Each structure stands twice: as C-alpha cells, then as structure tokens.
Amino acid sequence: MIGLLRKALPALVFILSLATSATPSLAADYPNRPVRWLIGFAAGGPVDIVARIMSQWLSDHFGQQFVVENRTGSGGNIAAAAAISSPPDGYTLLFVAPNNAISTSLYKKLPYDFLRDTTPVASIMQLTNMLVVSNAMPVKTVQEFIDYCKANPGKISYASSGNGTSVHMSAELFKAMTKCDMVHVPYRGSAIAFPDIISDKVQLIFDNLPSALEQAKGGNVRALGVTSPQRWPTVPDVPAIAETVPGFESVGFYGISAPKGTPPEIVASLNKAIGEALKDPKLVARLAEVGGLPKPMTPAEFGKLVADETEKWRKVVEFAGVSVD
Numbered sequence: 001m002i003g004l005l006r007k008a009l010p011a012l013v014f015i016l017s018l019a020t021s022a023t024p025s026l027a028a029d030y031p032n033r034p035v036r037w038l039i040g041f042a043a044g045g046p047v048d049i050v051a052r053i054m055s056q057w058l059s060d061h062f063g064q065q066f067v068v069e070n071r072t073g074s075g076g077n078i079a080a081a082a083a084i085s086s087p088p089d090g091y092t093l094l095f096v097a098p099n100n101a102i103s104t105s106l107y108k109k110l111p112y113d114f115l116r117d118t119t120p121v122a123s124i125m126q127l128t129n130m131l132v133v134s135n136a137m138p139v140k141t142v143q144e145f146i147d148y149c150k151a152n153p154g155k156i157s158y159a160s161s162g163n164g165t166s167v168h169m170s171a172e173l174f175k176a177m178t179k180c181d182m183v184h185v186p187y188r189g190s191a192i193a194f195p196d197i198i199s200d201k202v203q204l205i206f207d208n209l210p211s212a213l214e215q216a217k218g219g220n221v222r223a224l225g226v227t228s229p230q231r232w233p234t235v236p237d238v239p240a241i242a243e244t245v246p247g248f249e250s251v252g253f254y255g256i257s258a259p260k261g262t263p264p265e266i267v268a269s270l271n272k273a274i275g276e277a278l279k280d281p282k283l284v285a286r287l288a289e290v291g292g293l294p295k296p297m298t299p300a301e302f303g304k305l306v307a308d309e310t311e312k313w314r315k316v317v318e319f320a321g322v323s324v325d
C-alpha cells in the first residue's frame with residue numbers, strides 16, 4: 001500500500017499544481033468576451049448615465065465590451081434578481097445603489113438576501129439627491145414648498161424611480177419629518193418621470209443629482225435643495241434641505257457587485273480597474289459634471305458600506321412607516 005502511495009504521489013502533486021495554477025488564469029485572461037452590466041432603471045436616468053460613463057472606460061481598458069443592460073422594474077429588484085441568479089464567472093455584474101440597501105427592509109418578500117447572495121466588487125462614487133419641482137409650482141424655497149404643501153394636503157404628487165429607491169425614500173423621509181401630505185407616483189426610472197414633472201402632471205421628485213441637475217440646468221425644473229446634510233460641493237449654490245429641516249439627510253452611493261461565488265481574482269481585477277478609472281482626470285471630470293464625488297474602496301470596504309447603508313435605511317423605513325408587499 002505504501003509503495004502504491006509513493007508511486008501515486010507525483011501524479012497527485014501534478015494534479016494539485018494544475019488546480020492551484022488554474023485559479024489565477026481566470027483573472028489572467030479576464031475578460032475574454034463581453035461582460036453584462038445589469039442596471040435596474042431606465043435608460044437616460046442617473047444610474048444609466050454613470051453606468052455608461054464607466055462602461056466605456058472599462059471597455060477601453062480591458063479591450064472587451066462592458067454592455068449596459070437595463071432591467072427595469074420593482075425598484076431595481078428585477079435586475080438584482082437576474083444578476084444573483086447568473087453564473088458567478090465575472091461576466092454578469094450588477095450596478096449597486098441605495099435601492100439595494102433599502103429593498104432589504106422595505107420589501108416584505110424578496111427572492112434573495114442581497115448581502116448574502118452578492119459579492120462586493122467596487123465603489124464608484126457618492127452622490128446626493130436633489131429636490132426639484134415643476135416650474136408651474138409657485139415656490140422657490142424649501143420653506144415655501146412646505147407651506148404650500150401644508151396648505152394643499154393630498155393635492156401634490158411626487159414621482160420616484162420606483163418603490164424602494166433613494167428617490168422614493170428621500171421623499172418619504174421628508175414627508176415624515178415635515179408632516180407634508182403628498183401622493184407617491186412610482187415610475188420605472190426617473191428619466192421616464194421627468195416629462196410628467198415638466199408638464200406638471202406630477203409636481204416634484206427627489207432625484208439622484210446627475211439627472212436632476214441636468215434638468216435644472218436646462219431650465220426644465222426648479223431646484224430647491226439637496227438631500228446631503230450640508231451643501232454639495234459640485235452645486236454649492238443650492239441649499240441643503242437640512243438648512244430648513246434640521247437633521248434631514250439622504251446621501252447615496254454607486255458601485256458594483258457580482259453574484260456570490262465570483263472568483264476573488266476577478267473581483268480584484270475589476271476593483272483595480274475601477275480604482276484606476278477614478279484616478280483618470282477625464283473620467284473624474286465627467287463624474288463631477290453629473291455631481292458625483294469619486295469614492296474608491298476595496299471590495300471589503302464596499303461590502304461594509306452596503307451593510308451599513310442597509311442598516312441605516314432600515315431605520316428610515318421604520319421611521320417613515322412604509323412597506324411594499
């Protein structure tokens with residue numbers, strides 16, 4: 001028996017060496033075909049804008065296409081479910097934002113556990129939301145809006161990019177803190193909502209800064225305030241809502257996750273690339289144009305951020321007293 005084991009030992013060592021050397025090769029030739037990047041919201045919205053900026057940089061960097069694929073609906077949960085159920089091979093990624101942290105407590109029935117079923121890859125940026133109103137609204141400040149809202153209870157409607165998004169929950173937090181009575185009108189993305197806001201069918205939205213800023217700069221809507229605790233560096237002339245409603249805060253994040261089990265070498269390769277992208281002056285300038293502040297992190301740091309945000313939004317959901325079946 002010992003003799004047989006001695007004869008078999010070199011073969012076993014060879015097999016083990018192949019197994020251990022096979023893993024690094026996953027990253028060595030990654031990616032060797034197009035990568036799908038699932039986005040939970042409609043084309044033209046803030047998530048889509050940033051995803052396309054980043055996907056072009058990644059495509060150029062890796063020499064393979066990073067294809068943005070919009071899977072709209074259910075506050076981004078349809079995209080999350082599709083990504084989570086995909087093979088963990090690095091060829092399906094998910095754009096991660098506050099909606100993923102919020103949905104954990106807002107939705108009573110989800111087919112997945114986001115923290116358990118995903119692998120954090122990289123943080124992209126921080127951003128604030130911005131309260132913008134229809135130009136037909138007779139208000140120019142946050143206080144004027146609150147007064148008008150209280151004088152017209154139940155007559156004002158606000159749009160969101162879907163249930164469970166930071167756009168939705170920023171408005172719910174505002175309602176809870178100001179006692180404003182407003183009606184929620186969810187859309188499959190803020191880009192779809194803006195035509196109705198511009199025409200005053202819906203009066204306002206607490207949208208992510210990239211698209212809200214674009215619409216405000218174009219004169220299509222009126223900006224009243226940002227949801228960060230202080231004025232946002234890229235739009236210093238717009239007051240923080242907290243200047244009128246002390247303690248009001250809703251700061252978001254954008255990043256990338258992958259299905260659980262995605263090889264760590266591929267995760268490391270993607271994280272390194274994102275880190276390099278966020279040092280590229282041209283890309284940083286493009287993010288600044290849409291109001292984003294680059295926020296590179298390690299996968300572990302990003303995972304902790306998502307976990308912390310999940311707990312933070314759980315408290316907001318409970319405070320606002322909202323839920324979705």
